Amino acid sequence: MKSELQVFQEFILQRGLRRTLERERVLQEIFEIHGHFDVEELYLKLREKGVKVSRASIYRALPLFREAGLIREADFSDGHWHYEHIYGHSRHSHLKCLGCGEMVEFEEPSPQDLEEHWVKRYRYRIVALEVQGYCPACQQGA
Amino acid sequence: MKSELQVFQEFILQRGLRRTLERERVLQEIFEIHGHFDVEELYLKLREKGVKVSRASIYRALPLFREAGLIREADFSDGHWHYEHIYGHSRHSHLKCLGCGEMVEFEEPSPQDLEEHWVKRYRYRIVALEVQGYCPACQQGA
DNA sequence: TTATTATTGAAATCAAGACTCATTAAAGTT
DNA sequence: AACTTTAATGAGTCTTGATTTCAATAATAA
Secondary structure: OOOHHHHHHHHHHHHOOOOOHHHHHHHHHHHHOOOOEOHHHHHHHHHHOOOOOOHHHHHHHHHHHHHOOOEEEEEOOOOOOEEEEOOOOOOOEEEEEOOOOOEEEEOOOOHHHHHHHHHHHOOOEEEEEEEEEEOHHHHHHO | OOOHHHHHHHHHHHHOOOOOHHHHHHHHHHHHOOOOEOHHHHHHHHHHOOOOOOHHHHHHHHHHHHHOOOEEEEEOOOOOOEEEEOOOOOOOEEEEEOOOOOEEEEOOOOHHHHHHHHHHHOOOEEEEEEEEEEOHHHHHHO
């Protein structure tokens, strides 16, 4: 399996962009983080390690990582985006409570088990599913 | 079936809040709108009709409607929240493309059909599901 | 009717994120 | 290796959705 850096470099090449140390350091940091992260966290973690990357560059890099299929926007629960890396990770989903905002993260072994999980296991009253993925057009581009 | 206004008034009573004309006009307007809406749309529609309600009051009313189970935050696709009324509506879901942001709205007859819909019908590569609903605690409160 | 206090509107404030622009540097060309 | 082109960066500014402030208003209880 290709490393996330390899995937990104191929993406950069294909797009006619340039390789920069800044973006690679940001990407590296993202894949060292377990779970969700936001821009500020990322910025501070990099600073801590003495890596000098501006917030602006992070904001500019994230859409690229997203378009390369490496990360995704996970939620916008508290007024700003939270992300998580998806490359190389097992598919998992979120159950978000519209009342209190609580979010349960879960993995479902098969779509057939979904109903069981939601209703029997979590006792959630389901209002809507947000299914995120790639449409046919974007699968070909990627 | 109770009207949305009745539901809201019961919610208001239960919370020890006060009934105000402003909130009721906003709620009425929301339920006259088909599909999604955002604060600005709502504000302008009310103004058009000569209903004087400030943006601040709208921003303050929406969380109440959400907590009362009348509306939900649908997506944050273009930098601000979009909402939709859920009370009295059939459950429907969204397929959101992480690449281009395209959103397909669909209703699924049963959870068992989900996989079929996603994979065979929409040819989406699924990355994550966002399941929104009410957790057990909030179901009792509501 | 009076007292209490939630709610309102207008304006000020906050913050995430986008934009500006001069500088730097990656990659291609000679 | 020097030169050219132009993408990318960083510091700061700007935008704007949303929250907060505060004096005035009005809904409810006493």
